[in-house]
Amino acid sequence: MAEAAIRLEQAGYRRSALVEWLTTVDHKKIGILYYWTAIVYLLLAGFLALLMRIQLAQPNMHFLGPKTYNEVMTMHGTMMIFAVAMPLNAAFFNIAVPLMIGARDVAFPRLNAFSYWSFLFGSLLMWSSFLFGHAPDAGWFGYANLSSSRLYSAGPGLDFWDLGLQVLGISSIAGALNFFVTIVNMRAPGMSLMRMPVFVWMVLITAILILLAFPSLTVGLFMIMFDRYFNTNFFNPLHGGDPVIWQHLFWIFGHPEVYILVLPPMGIISEVLPTFSRKPLFGAPFVIFAGIAIAFLSFFVWAHHMFTVGLGPVPNALFAASTMLIGIPTGVKVFNWLATMWGGSLDFKTAMKFASAAVWMLMIGGITGVMHATVPLDYQQQDSYFIVAHFHYVIFGVIVMGLLAGTYYWFPKMYGRLLDERLGSWHFWLTFIGTNLTFFPMHFVGLDGMPRRYFTYAAETGWGSWNLVITIGAFILGLSQTLLLVNVVKTLRQPAAASADPWDGRTLEWTIPSPPPAYNFAVIPTVRGRDAYWIEKYGDGHHTPAATDTMQRREVHQPRHDNPGHSLLPPGVHLPKPSWWPLIVSAGLTAMAAGMIMHGTETLGPLGFPIVGLGVFVVFFGLLGWHFEPAIEHEEAHVSQ
């Protein structure tokens, strides 16, 4: 840590730690901010899940009332999707992507900071709804007209949801643009698209998905906002509106969203399995094109969330067929991962354990997914616990486990230390057992007719015994996540002794020190193939190892610049300058949302529009300041004294 501080100080950042973090535009720091914010939210939203599990442990419990239950259920889902899974993905975009493509930062460092701050403020705005006693309560997909009419959802709960999601959507779109441009423009020389690591590929596809899918959600959120504030009746059937339109708008976003969430963890799995198998990813082009196919198809399957809405047999049959098509590229991925392990030298470090378990979980979530794609089966399974079981296998089993694999894998690039493997093993096994104990029995109660989103159930339904098992599983799962925190605390108390390449890695991030210096690469490496670093270390049949090639040699072993009195930044390297403007613009944006929410309340109504105006003012002058601020420091600033 000390070394890092000195390094930064010498690079010209002479600020207090707090100011340092508030104004940072360094992708590595923004990644860490994303990571810990999302982990805190994971624990909070997980805590909400445990509250629900207490309420459902037995029939007729009175732990949570009906409205509180709906609030807890809605916030659990909304937060897990938008404030945990997506930002955790974004954390790894930041931590890994520039390092993996040999870049010194992202394309738009200040926009990157803006993405983080608007995520933080937008999510805090939504969490704050609990403080005002009106959390959103219409489920994470907020079906109109329950959500769009103040008659059916009085109070500001749904306004927090609607406006909060708008802010989070802006954050996601900004982030997606940034990583799209970064990956397209900033790859090291020689890194053609087909030499790009599979994780980076998945991030690129995800960025495109976000850019295409979020506008649909935004339109829908605006329509709900207009219905709630200005009585526009988009979703009001009494005045010619149609609540089903919301479902179309939401799921045209919502299904690609599933792949927005799962493709990056699939990318992580595609990095971790080869590294710990000492083999290249089997059929990498197939895995990449499978990802592209999944992303493409994801825009043609949205109505499989709506088989019981009454679209008719022809649309149902067509959407069933398109949904089943997604099973093919997903199956390809699973088989290619298994073939990657086959014949390898498998080292079951914690990251590898999580990644292999995620493959298995994806198989189960995939099978049940095909079950509901089968329309007649969905007539029974829709909105039952069978669905809850399915998507938790995907979201917890694949996405969270994939991200946990990423945590153990890239922790040295975050903190220069390796997480403890013994604690990691405990963490993995308890998580694995807890996940299956929690989510597998949900299939049973689902087939036995238990609908989701019930705050209680009668004893005569016979759902009680499995629900007790589910609750026990949920507590094992929830409590075992504290092991990650214990592990992190224990690890951070030790010196930063991780080597540059602790796992015998295959990609460029392992060529530079752990943690990397502010500028990442002193010399931008030249890439000669996929698994760029592995080729330099061991050759691959076409290329000889770099030992004989002095140029390559120098790039693989980056100079550490520990020569005192020497400028830390290598010549010609420019680092983006820290900036307050991203934080200020995000704050203004969030003030606009908050003012709008106040406008909808009785007590604070008159304050609403003035605060919206203040927000507009801050955003406007914030953008102006942003525009006139030089993005890169002058060379002199880098010269240390």
Next chain:
Amino acid sequence: MKSRRRWVAILSLVGLTWLSSGCGVIGGKIASTSDAAGDQARHIWDLFLVPVWWLSVAVFILVTGWLLLNIVLFRRKPGDTRIPPQVHGHPRLEIVWTLIPAIILALIAIPSTRLIFQLNRDPGPDSNALQVQVIGHQWWWEFRYPEFGIVTAGDLHLVVDRPVVLTITSHDVIHSFWPPRLAGKVDAVPGRHNTMVFTPEETGVFYGQCAELCGAQHAHMQFRVVVQTQQEFDAWVQKHRQPAPDPTPGTLAATGKELFAGTAGCAGCHSVNPTYDPSTPINKTLMVGPNLAYFAERHTLAAFLPNTAENLHQWIANTEQVKPYSIMAEKWWKIRAQQNQLLTEEQVNAIVEYLWSLK
């Protein structure tokens, strides 16, 4: 070698526990989709078992088996620094396992598509199908029989082995109509009229519920489907062509009737007359609250409690505690509580007595 054997033991234990937990745990409950008592539920469960379930088991065994084999065969031994052959892929193999899921999915898609169209088929005019209108309300179900001009709530009466065409809609937010043992679910969408066709195949009382989040009391929006023989059903229709007889004057029930129609304010939202004008469009609300004709014969009250005198007493006396956020709690009980006009114990008893006389 020792460690490998330990791994085999651990993993096969995990696998066995997981698999055996799936056997014999489904079914036998009031809402079990596996215990079909109607043709739609039966067709769906049959499709679930063959081919979907067995193909799923095959995929499960294939993938789990391969993964376990990988773990057992290729685990790195301590001190092993060997670099395995760098296999980059095998296009022919990859094409094979692109085709495997495609074939499996086709095997599922073909019977499934056939069933989609079969389940949506209108039985036609000469099928003697019963026509019923189903209307979702926050948080109870209304059933109208336009053929007979009869309206009821909470209990849907159907005839065994006779197809029924349900026209389903809602008068407020989206609900979903789901009698799991008889059929799948169809959403009740305000402004839309969905249909559901099925044939009950067993007589009895079947559990049903709302399956789409519709507000605070979503969990308390049950109904029952009473499947009867044609004779029983005809008798039921005959009885419901006129209201239940008035209670004998001077009894507690008669006092209850007076309260119901007068100071207690029940009649503002509830009717005890089972008939309605059959030309009323489905999207027109008859009364704010459920029709209470022949209430004593209903299986549930407040759309979730067993219909007992004790529960009914609780419901009228403590509406806010029994089902908070319901219209009756918000617009009747709470307002009377504010005005200090809650019914006395005797008044509640009288109304209970009256409603229980409706049979």
